[in-house]
Amino acid sequence: MKITCYRNLNDTEKYATSKKQLKYQLLNNNELSICFGLTRQFEFDRRCPNTNRPIIKGNVIATASYQRDRTIGIYFFPISRNTYPEKAYEEFNNSVLPDIKKWIQDQITKPDTAILGIEELIIEWNGEKHLHHNVRFL
Numbered sequence: 001m002k003i004t005c006y007r008n009l010n011d012t013e014k015y016a017t018s019k020k021q022l023k024y025q026l027l028n029n030n031e032l033s034i035c036f037g038l039t040r041q042f043e044f045d046r047r048c049p050n051t052n053r054p055i056i057k058g059n060v061i062a063t064a065s066y067q068r069d070r071t072i073g074i075y076f077f078p079i080s081r082n083t084y085p086e087k088a089y090e091e092f093n094n095s096v097l098p099d100i101k102k103w104i105q106d107q108i109t110k111p112d113t114a115i116l117g118i119e120e121l122i123i124e125w126n127g128e129k130h131l132h133h134n135v136r137f138l
Contacts, residue, residue, distance in 0.1 A: 001022075001023070001026065001027070001028050001029060001030070001032045001033075001034065002032070002033050002034065003019050003022065003023075003034045003035075003036075004033070004034070004035050004036070004038075005019075005035075005036040005037065006035060006036065006037045006038050007036070007037030007038075007040075007078070009037070009078050011081075012080055012081055012082070013078040013079065013080060013081065014078070014079060014081050014084060014089070015036055015037075015061075015076045015077075015078060015079075016061040016062055016076060016079065016084070016088075016089065016092040016096075016123070016125075017062075017076065017089075017092055017093055017097060019036075021093045021097065022034055022074075022097070025093070025097040025098065025101060026074075026097070026100070026101055026104070027101065027104060027105070029072065029104075029108075031070060031071050031072055032072045032073075032074070032104075033071065033072065033073045033074070034073075034074045034075075034076075035073065035074070035075050035076070036076045037076065037077070037078055038075055039075075039077070040077070040078065041059075041060070041077055042056075042060035042063060042075075042077055042122070044135075045118070045120070045137065047118070047137050047138065048120075048135060048137040049137065052135060052136070052137055053135065054122065054133040054135065056122070056124050056133070057124075057126060058124045058125050058126035058127060058131070059077075059079050059083065059084075059124065059125050060077055060122055060123065060124050060125075061076065061077055061079050061084070061092070061123055061124070061125050061130075062074065062075065062076050062077065062092075062096075062100070062122075062123040063075045063120055063121065063122050063123065064100050064103060064104065064120070064121040064123075065118060065119065065120045065121075066104070066107040066115075066118065066119040066120075067118055068115055068117065068118065070108075070115070072104055072107070072108075074100065079125065083125070083127065084125060088125060088130070091130065092123075092130060095130070096123060096130050096132075099132065100121065100123075103121050107119060116136070116138070117136055117137050117138040118136070118137055118138070119134070119135075119136050120134070120135045120136070120137075121133070121134055121135075122134075122135065
């Protein structure tokens with residue numbers, strides 16, 4: 001597992017989790033790459049058609065992607081402390097991270113013939129709860 005932090009946050013921002021929580025919760029897999037703050041906000045991959053995109057009204061705080069070459073990337077985006085309360089932070093670490101871990105395990109156990117493209121799990125915070133969106137594209 002490789003963890004990279006591209007951006008230090010100012011006092012008004014935070015991430016949905018910490019490096020310590022990730023090391024505790026997720027698989028120690030050499031194919032797993034975790035990036036904090038690679039970009040300021042989430043954008044859909046240009047290869048993902050508009051018809052396949054979920055409607056996102058809140059803030060995307062994290063994504064997990066599984067590539068054709070079986071590499072896994074998890075990306076975290078900064079969010080304002082005012083919009084993301086401590087209760088949401090705890091819920092992410094106690095409920096959402098185990099969901100991400102299960103999603104990764106499901107992807108890893110797929111046979112080669114089941115990998116048709118790029119799978120992406122998008123985690124959105126809508127101000128009240130975390131929403132999960134699954135996207136597949138070529």
